[in-house]
Amino acid sequence: MRIHLSSVFVDDQEKALRFYTDVLGFVKKADVPVGADRWLTVVSPEAPDGSELLLEPDGHPAVKPYKTALVRDGIPATSFAVDDVHTEFGRLRELGVHFTQEPMERGPVTTAVLDDTCGNLIQIMHIRA
Template sequence: MKIYVTGVFVDDQDKAEKFYCDILGFKVKNNIPLGENRWLTVVSDEEPEGTELLLEPSDHPAVKPYKDALVADGIPAHSFQVKDLDAERKRLGNLNVRFTQEPMDAGPVRMAVFDDTCGNLIQLIEMK
């Protein structure tokens, strides 16, 4: 068994698509209209056949309090792995991405956390 699709709740799919593709470098895998929203998944350019990330609308009433609580407590919604955390921090910083946690050691990894502009904190991990 393996993970096929996982999702992150986003406030605005258009805004999320721009951020996750134009800033983070993911590529759209699926973009299927579903009523007012879309089945919108992105994949890593490094693994185009890998796990898909669903940019899922935050329409359900339970989502906003859940996301707000995570952000208030500084808890990332998801974690992405990078090869060079310092280089990625610099690249994203140059694109005006706001970091809430600068790169730091955390046991067997180095980590940093940024705001995805869609209501989530995202953690970047570099394996030591």
């Protein structure tokens, strides 16, 4: 068993696509119309056949209170691995990304938390060998 698809709820799929591709560096994998919305996924350019991230519309009534509670409590919706948090933090900061947590060392793990502009906090992390 392996993870094939995970999702993050977004308030605007087009805005999310721009942020996740133009800023974070993912690439679009699927873009299929589904009524007023889209089945819209992105993948890592390093693993184009790997796990997909679904940019899922947050229209269900349960989603907005859930997202609001996570952001209010500073809890990331998901976590992405990077080679070096400090380097990625600097690159993203130069692109205007807002971080709610600057790089923090936690034993062998370094993390930082950013705002994805679509209603979520996202953690980036790396584990030192």
